[in-house]
Amino acid sequence: MKKRKKLKYKKQTPKVGMAWYRPEQWDRLRQISGDVNELEETYEEWLSIATQKIAELQPQGMEIEKVEIDINELQTYCNIKGMSVNAKSS
Numbered sequence: 001m002k003k004r005k006k007l008k009y010k011k012q013t014p015k016v017g018m019a020w021y022r023p024e025q026w027d028r029l030r031q032i033s034g035d036v037n038e039l040e041e042t043y044e045e046w047l048s049i050a051t052q053k054i055a056e057l058q059p060q061g062m063e064i065e066k067v068e069i070d071i072n073e074l075q076t077y078c079n080i081k082g083m084s085v086n087a088k089s090s
Contacts, residue, residue: 013061015062016065018064019069020069023043026046032085033085034086035084038086
């Protein structure tokens with residue numbers, strides 16, 4: 001009987017995609033958002049919270065990928081799909 005080779009599994013780092021907004025589009029996002037009350041008032045407030053969240057997740061072994069969101073493209077996509085622009089859609 002042949003000996004089986006032990007398979008070595010490479011531990012993969014969990015990846016997390018995080019919506020990343022442009023400062024010049026923040027007001028537009030707030031205008032079209034269906035859950036505007038859930039959004040920070042300013043881009044700077046949002047950026048501070050997002051940066052803090054990244055700092056919390058990275059030490060846990062997660063790789064964060066910032067996914068730049070173009071608000072106009074997001075709105076077009078949501079319109080085509082019949083969706084509201086909100087936290088779930090971005």
